[in-house]
Amino acid sequence: MIAHDRAKWHDAGKPDREFAVTPDSAPPFTDIDPPVAAALAAGRPVVALESTIITHGMPYPANAEMAAEVEAIIRAEGAVPATIAVVDGRLKIGLSDAGREALAKVQGAMKLSRADIAFAVTEGRTGGTTVAATMIAAALAGIKVFATGGIGGVHKGAETSFDISADLDELARTPVIVVSAGAKAILDIEKTLEVLETRGVPVVAYGSDVMPAFWSRTSPYPAPLRLDQPERIAALFQTRAALGLGGGMLVANPVPEADEIPPARMAGYIDAAQAAAVKAGVSGKKVTPFLLATILELTAGESLKTNIALVKNNARLAARIATHLT
Numbered sequence: 633m634i635a636h637d638r639a640k641w642h643d644a645g646k647p648d649r650e651f652a653v654t655p656d657s658a659p660p661f662t663d664i665d666p667p668v669a670a671a672l673a674a675g676r677p678v679v680a681l682e683s684t685i686i687t688h689g690m691p692y693p694a695n696a697e698m699a700a701e702v703e704a705i706i707r708a709e710g711a712v713p714a715t716i717a718v719v720d721g722r723l724k725i726g727l728s729d730a731g732r733e734a735l736a737k738v739q740g741a742m743k744l745s746r747a748d749i750a751f752a753v754t755e756g757r758t759g760g761t762t763v764a765a766t767m768i769a770a771a772l773a774g775i776k777v778f779a780t781g782g783i784g785g786v787h788k789g790a791e792t793s794f795d796i797s798a799d800l801d802e803l804a805r806t807p808v809i810v811v812s813a814g815a816k817a818i819l820d821i822e823k824t825l826e827v828l829e830t831r832g833v834p835v836v837a838y839g840s841d842v843m844p845a846f847w848s849r850t851s852p853y854p855a856p857l858r859l860d861q862p863e864r865i866a867a868l869f870q871t872r873a874a875l876g877l878g879g880g881m882l883v884a885n886p887v888p889e890a891d892e893i894p895p896a897r898m899a900g901y902i903d904a905a906q907a908a909a910v911k912a913g914v915s916g917k918k919v920t921p922f923l924l925a926t927i928l929e930l931t932a933g934e935s936l937k938t939n940i941a942l943v944k945n946n947a948r949l950a951a952r953i954a955t956h957l958t
Contacts, residue, residue: 658725658773659723659772661721661722661723661753662722662723662724662725662769662772662773663722663723663724663725664725664726664773665714665724665725665726665727665728665731667712667726668712668714668725668726668773669726671711671712672773672774672775675958676711676712676958677710677711677712677777677951677954677955677957677958678711678712678713678714678775678777678954679706679711679712679713679714679775679777679778679779679947679950679951679954680714680715680716680766680767680769680770680773680775680777680778680779680808681699681702681703681706681713681714681715681716681766681778681779681780681947682715682716682760682761682762682763682765682766682778682780683715683716683717683735683759683760683761683766684743684744684760684761684762685698685699685760685780685781685943686698686699686715686717686732686735686736686760687717687735687736687738687741687743687759687760688741688743688760688921689781689924689939690936692736692737693736695736696732696733696736696737698940698943699715699732699736700729700732701944702779702943702944702947703715703732705944705947705948705951706779706947706948706950706951709948709951709952709955710951710955711950711951711954711955712726713726713947714726714770714773714775715727715732716761716765716766716769716770717735717758717759717760717761718742718744718749718752718753718757718758718759718761719731719734719735719758720756720757720758721752721753721754721755721756721757722753723749723753723769723772725769725770725772725773725775735758735760738758741758741759741760742757742758742759742760743759743760743762743917743921744759744760744761744762744765745762745764745765745798745799746764746765746768746798746801746802747798749761749765749768749769762784762798762799763778763780763783763784763797763799763802763810763812764784764797764798764799764801764802766778766780767802767803767806767808767810767880768802768806770808771806771807771808775808776807776808776809776869776954776957777808777809777811777950777951777953777954777957778808778809778810778811778950779811779812779943779946779947779949779950779951780810780811780812780943780946781812781813781816781846781939781942781943781946782812782813782814782815782816782817782846782942783797783799783800783803783810783812783814783815783816783824783882784797784798784799784800784815784816784819784920785797785799785800785815785816785819785820785821785823785824785827786800786819786820786823786824786826786827787818787819787820787919788818788819788820788906790820790823793915795915795916795919796827797819800824800827800828800831800833801831802880803828803831803833803879803880803881803882804828804831804832804833804879804880805878805879805880806879806880807873807878807879807880808880809865809869809880809881809883809950809953810880810881810882810883811883811885811946811947811949811950811953812882812883812884812885812946813844813846813847813884813885813886813887813942813945813946814843814844814845814846814851814884814886815845815846816846816920816924817845817846817847817848817851817898817902818902818905818906818920818923818924818927821843821845821851821853822853825843825853825856828882829856831879832877832879833879833880833881833882834856834857834868834872834881834882835855835856835857835881835882835884836855836856836857836858836859836865836868836881836882836883836884837855837856837857837858837859837884837886838858838859838860838865838883838884838885838886838949839858839860839886840855840858840884840886841854841855841858842854842855843855843884844884844885844886844887845895845898846887846942847887847892847893847898847935847938847939847942848887848892848893848894848895848898849886849887849889849892850886850895851895855884862949862952862953862955862956863956865881865883865953865956866953866954866956866957867956868881869881869957870957883949883953885942885945885946885949887938887941887942887945888941888942888945891937891938891941891942891945892938893931893934893935893938901927901930901931901935902923902927904926904930905922905923905926905927905930906923908922908926909922909923909926
């Protein structure tokens with residue numbers, strides 16, 4: 633029924649807000665938080681937020697405080713935040729303050745991507761959504777802008793491990809703007825850019841001619857595209873839709889200068905963390921959490937402060953892009 637209604641509205645040439653999902657028409661297993669539903673119905677800007685940064689990014693209460701601050705930034709920019717997660721088998725599009733606080737306290741939450749989000753729903757589990765899973769949920773609800781820290785990508789040594797994040801394929805198939813600080817610097821940024829180019833994903837650096845490297849403002853790699861205003865990013869997304877080009881866009885937003893860790897110093901921490909992961913035999917989904925935890929220890933907490941700063945910076949830009957889309 634939902635797909636039929638969407639096709640009908642599309643054929644009639646109506647704007648997207650005319651067929652935004654509401655609580656009454658939401659897909660099965662999905663709960664849309666009332667403020668998010670009201671904003672979608674009224675055509676007001678909404679910004680999706682992932683939840684693995686809450687469930688896996690840092691301990692309580694720092695995770696709850698960070699999540700509340702990020703949502704507040706989005707509201708201050710005139711948009712509505714929609715933190716996405718699976719809670720007891722329900723796909724949540726937006727969390728209340730109490731729901732967000734409860735999620736921050738959960739122990740043993742799953743880390744959900746495209747491959748296992750339906751499993752969590754079927755089995756009544758609770759989990760934080762990665763970039764890929766958050767994009768899927770955002771698209772289901774008609775949300776077109778999503779703010780995160782950094783995307784997953786091609787891991788170093790992927791030529792033998794085949795460790796490539798599902799985030800890249802999701803960017804190629806799901807029509808959502810993802811605002812990040814680039815790919816996580818623990819990854820092979822050059823190969824990640826190659827895969828995105830092959831998949832036809834526009835990669836736009838915001839106000840920069842080079843790609844940022846998550847904790848650092850610069851990397852050795854030129855940005856495929858550059859735009860300097862949020863309204864131009866929104867216009868590019870709309871032009872792609874008008875041309876019938878599917879998939880999403882990646883916006884790479886450098887961390888504020890005052891909060892960055894210089895690239896040369898960061899490279900030493902990353903090399904040490906990679907060596908520790910190899911020695912410990914860490915693989916699969918455990919690699920990224922292990923590397924981030926090791927880097928946190930090596931930097932005496934500095935990497936976490938930078939991570940929080942860049943997430944807030946991305947949320948601010950995402951809200952401004954969403955405002956121009958509406």
